[in-house]
Amino acid sequence: MKIFEIFKSLLNKMFGDQKTLNTSSFDEKLLARYSNNTKLVDTKTPDINGNTNVLMTEEGILLIAEKFSGVVYIDNKTFEVYSGVEHKKSGIFKIGEGVSWGCLTPRQIVNKAHNDFSEALKDKFSKVLNTCPCSYPRIIDYISRGCTDGFYLKKLVMDNYLIIINSSYDPSQEIETNELNCKICHSEFEWKFKERGVDSLILKKNNCKIQVGKELAENAPNFIDALTDKVFCNQSFLYRQKLMESDLETTLNYLFEEK
Numbered sequence: 155m156k157i158f159e160i161f162k163s164l165l166n167k168m169f170g171d172q173k174t175l176n177t178s179s180f181d182e183k184l185l186a187r188y189s190n191n192t193k194l195v196d197t198k199t200p201d202i203n204g205n206t207n208v209l210m211t212e213e214g215i216l217l218i219a220e221k222f223s224g225v226v227y228i229d230n231k232t233f234e235v236y237s238g239v240e241h242k243k244s245g246i247f248k249i250g251e252g253v254s255w256g257c258l259t260p261r262q263i264v265n266k267a268h269n270d271f272s273e274a275l276k277d278k279f280s281k282v283l284n285t286c287p288c289s290y291p292r293i294i295d296y297i298s299r300g301c302t303d304g305f306y307l308k309k310l311v312m313d314n315y316l317i318i319i320n321s322s323y324d325p326s327q328e329i330e331t332n333e334l335n336c337k338i339c340h341s342e343f344e345w346k347f348k349e350r351g352v353d354s355l356i357l358k359k360n361n362c363k364i365q366v367g368k369e370l371a372e373n374a375p376n377f378i379d380a381l382t383d384k385v386f387c388n389q390s391f392l393y394r395q396k397l398m399e400s401d402l403e404t405t406l407n408y409l410f411e412e413k
C-alpha cells in the first residue's frame with residue numbers, strides 16, 4: 155500500500171466514513187485552521203439552504219457531509235454548527251458521529267431550563283397554591299437561599315402575595331430595606347435590595363395558621379443551578395448550599411409536596 159493510502163485509511167479510522175472534497179473550484183476560501191488537523195473552508199457553492207462552509211482535514215478529506223454557515227470550535231472532536239443564511243439552526247457536530255441538528259448547545263439547554271422552570275412554576279402556583287406561600291415551609295426556605303430556582307419563586311411570591319408596608323434606604327450602603335406583609339395571612343417579610351448586589355427576601359414572622367407543605371429535607375433538589383453547572387463545568391457545585399442535582403419535576407414536587 156502506498157504511503158498516501160495508509161495515511162488516508164488512518165484518517166478514516168480516526169474520523170469515520172468520509173468523502174473527499176471536490177477541489178475543482180478555485181474560489182474556495184480558507185476561513186479557519188484548528189489544532190486538530192482540521193480547517194474550515196468556504197466553498198462559495200451554496201446548498202439549498204444557502205450554506206457554503208465545510209470542515210475538512212488539512213489533507214482535504216471532508217469531515218461532515220452537510221454544509222453549514224458557521225462553526226465554533228469546542229474541542230478536538232466537537233464543533234458547534236450553524237446553518238442557513240441567518241445562522242439560526244444550530245447543533246453539535248462530533249467528528250466521526252455526524253451532526254445532531256436537534257441537539258441543543260449548552261446555552262440553549264440552560265435557557266430552556268429557565269423557561270421550563272418559570273412556566274412550570276406559574277402553572278403549579280395557579281393550580282396547587284390555593285392558600286398562601288407561607289404555608290409551604292419548603293418554598294419559604296428556598297426563597298431565602300438565593301439560588302436561581304429560588305429567584306423565580308421569590309418573584310412569583312412577591313408579585314402575587316406580598317404588599318410593601320414600609321420602606322427605608324441606607325445611602326451609605328445603598329441598600330433599600332422593605333417590610334412586606336402577606337396579603338392573606340399577614341406574615342411579615344423583609345426584602346433587602348441593592349442594585350447588582352443584594353436581593354434577599356426572608357420571612358421574619360410567620361402568622362400563617364395552616365401549614366400545608368412538608369418539612370424541609372436536609373438536601374433539597376435543584377434544577378436550574380445544577381443543570382447550569384453541569385453543562386458548563388461538567389460538575390455540580392451545589393453541595394455548598396445543601397442543594398442536590400435534580401430534574402424539573404422532582405424539584406417542583408419537593409417544593410409543593412403536601413403533608
Ligand SMILES: [Zn+2]
Binds near residue numbers: 289336337341
Ligand atoms: Zn401568607
